[in-house]
Amino acid sequence: MKTKFTTDTKLESEIAYFENINLKLQSGDIIDSFKLAFKTYGKLNADKTNAILVCHALTGDQYVAGNNPITGREGWWSRMVGPNKPIDTNKFFVICSNVLGGCAGSTGPKELQNGSDVAYGGNFPSVTIKDIVKAQSLLVESLNIERLFSVIGGSMGAMQALQWAIDFPDKILNIIHIAGALKHSAQNIAFHEVGRQAIMSDPIWKNGKYFENDEVPERGLSVARMIAHITYLSENAMHRKFGRKLQSRDIISFGFDADFQVESYLRYQGKSFVERFDANSYLYLTRAMDYFDYDETFRKKIEFSQNPNNHLKYLIVSFTSDWLFPTIESKMIVNQLNSLSREVSFLEIDTDKGHDSFLLEEPQLDCVIKGFLKNNFAKIDE
């Protein structure tokens, strides 16, 4: 396999081109060529044993740390990844790529179809978490890394980490799976469906062809983001942050302005999301999450795909106030791994910050990730 690499200065990203590779997707569709935008941090050691793949969540991107040129803000996990941070780039070589189907430089609905000057839009094939991980594995291979030390992710990133354990157990040593599940639950699919309906009922969406007139279905996409954002928080966190406080006023307006701070906050979240995320990508990636389901099959996949002597380690973390991916879902993974006596660690962190906790200040999460990586790396480094 020959992969071409370039640097996109505008995106401040490396781009890997996989040409005429005929990537077969789970749906049966084939993408003959595709590209992945990625960033790396730290240095790969001589033995190539210190590589960590960080997988981003639904609306994340490759800018895990440092500057994000699209938003002009810091990377989405800069509190976790960097020199002397829990995922220490003085020690580890960290790779983060924008997922297949994403909109930050990797092949997705926003990009031009192969050999044409029209974007994919709704013609983009359906992608799954399995397809996303397959594409990532080709990137890792093309970087000449035989085995990743760790694959780490929260939420949709956790799904990818689990998929790595299922599909490529021999190419990784451990996974850190945060706020994830074996399946996307009915409730989660329901929330995604509301978000998608918001986008698709925006008249500007036009069956995904809004880009032809240089338009964006802003209303639909921002409503989708507002709904999703509620699911990332918890009632307690929302109450603590906003309560019933009014926004820029002393008395209620008896109208439909954003009287309350929580309304104003959600409107802001929706508005700023529209500036950085593609509506079609949102449709495709929410669908990829919905299709994720190893509820019935995980145990068998792990039992038969792995040699028990393969000491693949699992760190599973959940949060008490996460109602989108509740602890019970993480425990199902832990139960099944324990029933096969795999090397699994599990921690439920006590916090009121909801599903988003993995992106926020949680000292116990930092401490566990830092120690888990450091001490398990010391074991292979001996």
Added chain:
Amino acid sequence: MNKINSIRKDWSLIETLIAEDRKILDIGCGDGGLMEQLENNRNAITHGIELNRDLAANAIARGFNVVHGNAELDLSQYSNNSFDYVILSQTLQAMMKPKDILSELLRIGSKAIVSFPNFGHWKIRLQLLISGKMPVTESLPYTWYDTPNIHFFTIKDFLNLCNEMNIVIEKSIGLTSKGKQFDISESVTGVNFFTHEAIFLLSYKNFEPIKIKSSKKVFAKNSVIAN
């Protein structure tokens, strides 16, 4: 002996009961102290369960395989005979259903190691006899209303339970309150009186296969009690 020394002593005795290169589950593993010792000195593969969130987090951060959970609810997820040894160090008296736990230990592990403070020790008997109040000692340092220890039992009680459950005591070590070590099975008199802490290596009785002859086939059945 103070509490820490007594735990260290407990660990080093547990270590003597364990062969090299075995797979071990430590229930109530704390921050992984015993696991570390067994990995270093016995080349063991260790797993742990810990109820306390902060201790479990510390153990994981130290690189051990530890599941934050409740042994009384979570042991059922492990498969039969998936460990060589299952260790329950100084915790049986704090369990809601000690008998169920004991049978779980021997379902999951080929062998179980159980250590506990002996409620039949003469100091405890004397305290209760003289003061008429629930005893408070070095190994049972809590007042009755805030103790995690909800099932008190003596060596005699434990031996009776093992007998009832068809559990074989392979080895037994007693410690006096001064830390003197002896073999419980070889001491005839006063064991239940002088043993301050006891450590047992347990397994299930291995019954001879029962052979049922029929005209066509010979059935072999191992009648070991599994649950």
